Amino acid sequence: MSKTITIDGKEIPYEDGQTIMDAAIAADIYIPHLCHDPDYEPHGSCKLCTVNVNGRNCSACTFPALEGQNIINQSADLEQDRKRITQMLFVEGNHFCPSCEKTGDCQLQGVAYYLDMHDNHFPHFFANREMDASHPDILIDHNRCIFCNLCVRASQEKDHKNVFAISGRGMNKHLIVNSITGKLKDSNIHINDHAAHICPTGAILIKRTGYKVPIGERTYDKQKIDAVALAKENKHHGR
Amino acid sequence: MAAKLRVATTSLAGCFGCHMSFLDIDERMIELAQHVEFDRSPITDIEHCGPCDIGLIEGGVCNSENVHTLREFRKNCKVLVAVGACAINGGLPAMRNHFKLEDCLNESYIDGMGLENAQIPSDPELPLLLDNVHPIHEIVKVDYYMPGCPPSGDVFWSFLSDIIAGREPSLPYELVHFD
Ligand code: SF4
Ligand code: SF4
Numbered sequence: 001m002s003k004t005i006t007i008d009g010k011e012i013p014y015e016d017g018q019t020i021m022d023a024a025i026a027a028d029i030y031i032p033h034l035c036h037d038p039d040y041e042p043h044g045s046c047k048l049c050t051v052n053v054n055g056r057n058c059s060a061c062t063f064p065a066l067e068g069q070n071i072i073n074q075s076a077d078l079e080q081d082r083k084r085i086t087q088m089l090f091v092e093g094n095h096f097c098p099s100c101e102k103t104g105d106c107q108l109q110g111v112a113y114y115l116d117m118h119d120n121h122f123p124h125f126f127a128n129r130e131m132d133a134s135h136p137d138i139l140i141d142h143n144r145c146i147f148c149n150l151c152v153r154a155s156q157e158k159d160h161k162n163v164f165a166i167s168g169r170g171m172n173k174h175l176i177v178n179s180i181t182g183k184l185k186d187s188n189i190h191i192n193d194h195a196a197h198i199c200p201t202g203a204i205l206i207k208r209t210g211y212k213v214p215i216g217e218r219t220y221d222k223q224k225i226d227a228v229a230l231a232k233e234n235k236h237h238g239r
Numbered sequence: 240m241a242a243k244l245r246v247a248t249t250s251l252a253g254c255f256g257c258h259m260s261f262l263d264i265d266e267r268m269i270e271l272a273q274h275v276e277f278d279r280s281p282i283t284d285i286e287h288c289g290p291c292d293i294g295l296i297e298g299g300v301c302n303s304e305n306v307h308t309l310r311e312f313r314k315n316c317k318v319l320v321a322v323g324a325c326a327i328n329g330g331l332p333a334m335r336n337h338f339k340l341e342d343c344l345n346e347s348y349i350d351g352m353g354l355e356n357a358q359i360p361s362d363p364e365l366p367l368l369l370d371n372v373h374p375i376h377e378i379v380k381v382d383y384y385m386p387g388c389p390p391s392g393d394v395f396w397s398f399l400s401d402i403i404a405g406r407e408p409s410l411p412y413e414l415v416h417f418d
């Protein structure tokens with residue numbers, strides 16, 4: 001008999017070595033997430049996937065699934081926490097969606113829409129962040145980076161290049177590029193690298209592709225992020 | 240028939256796009272007119288708003304006059320609504336927050352291309368610019384938010400229909416956009 005955990009009263013199977021997020025995705029249960037992608041090592045930084053496990057809050061993407069877990073994923077409290085976390089991500093960076101090429105395809109927006117977030121609640125930092133447009137094909141707008149580490153992981157784990165790293169802490173945290181000038185043009189990133197395409201926000205963009213699909217006809221204009229994420233991340237959908 | 244709701248609207252640091260979008264409710268305006276009457280708004284051209292049920296604010300806060308207008312709205316309106324990206328997060332005008340105010344003024348009035356008799360305007364009648372453009376919730380308490388740049392006519396209609404019917408306003412998924 002397979003082992004099981006319970007999410008919102010529903011019993012689902014899991015295998016040893018799976019996290020709560022892995023088991024949930026396999027069972028077609030959406031737990032909001034931004035820094036997680038099943039193709040990469042979990043990072044546990046965005047905390048959007050916070051669930052309540054036997055009375056304690058944990059990150060579903062890093063917490064192992066274990067026999068006897070009673071997990072709450074959907075509750076008013078968790079929804080509120082997740083909304084506040086998302087609002088913090090918005091005020092920490094500079095998210096001017098109307099001027100962003102990624103709008104409509106952006107996972108940060110997708111999550112915000114899913115959580116029925118209409119405002120940013122907190123005072124804005126309006127931090128001064130740079131843009132690196134030096135590379136002929138790829139652009140980084142640091143104003144939109146949420147430090148999910150996905151480009152770092154993609155570059156290391158799939159491209160085997162190590163182009164990106166996150167440096168500094170707290171307010172001073174920033175994404176750095178591994179090149180002699182710190183500019184993308186002097187790194188060995190290539191337009192076909194996984195790292196160039198993984199960014200969940202509009203921080204890393206491919207040049208000259210921005211408006212191929214018009215605003216209003218983009219991913220989250222049409223579909224909620226729970227359906228989009230499960231369809232993409234759950235391998236059995238492809239079978 | 241119940242007394243009409245009194246609505247005031249204004250644009251602070253915004254482009255009037257949200258007001259234009261409001262007009263996109265088209266012929267529903269006639270039905271709306273049976274339930275609301277306008278206090279201060281571009282339609283009435285009244286200078287100061289009086290006691291109102293609903294205040295719709297477009298645009299963020301970029302100068303001293305915006306602060307006064309916003310506070311006057313908050314004092315007079317039972318329900319204050321931040322309309323559109325600029326009111327909610329500063330929007331595109333807040334993109335100037337990355338630059339020093341002095342540099343912005345120099346670029347516009349001194350160093351800009353094709354300027355004759357270049358000078359920074361300093362008439363005492365002009366409101367003083369703030370260092371930063373602020374979303375309105377950083378200055379006053381806001382009751383509701385209508386996201387979008389601008390929110391569509393349907394957002395205005397959905398929100399006002401809810402208020403008129405005495406329902407808690409809520410927006411269906413398809414109407415929520417940040418762009
Ligand atoms: S990255 Fe997403 S949230 Fe940020 S400005 Fe672009 S569309 Fe908006
Ligand atoms: S640039 Fe994008 S992928 Fe990289 S850490 Fe920032 S948000 Fe994540």
Ligand code: FES
Pocket residue numbers: 032033034035036043044045046047048049050059060061062
């Ligand atoms: S998805 Fe789990 S912490 Fe980001």
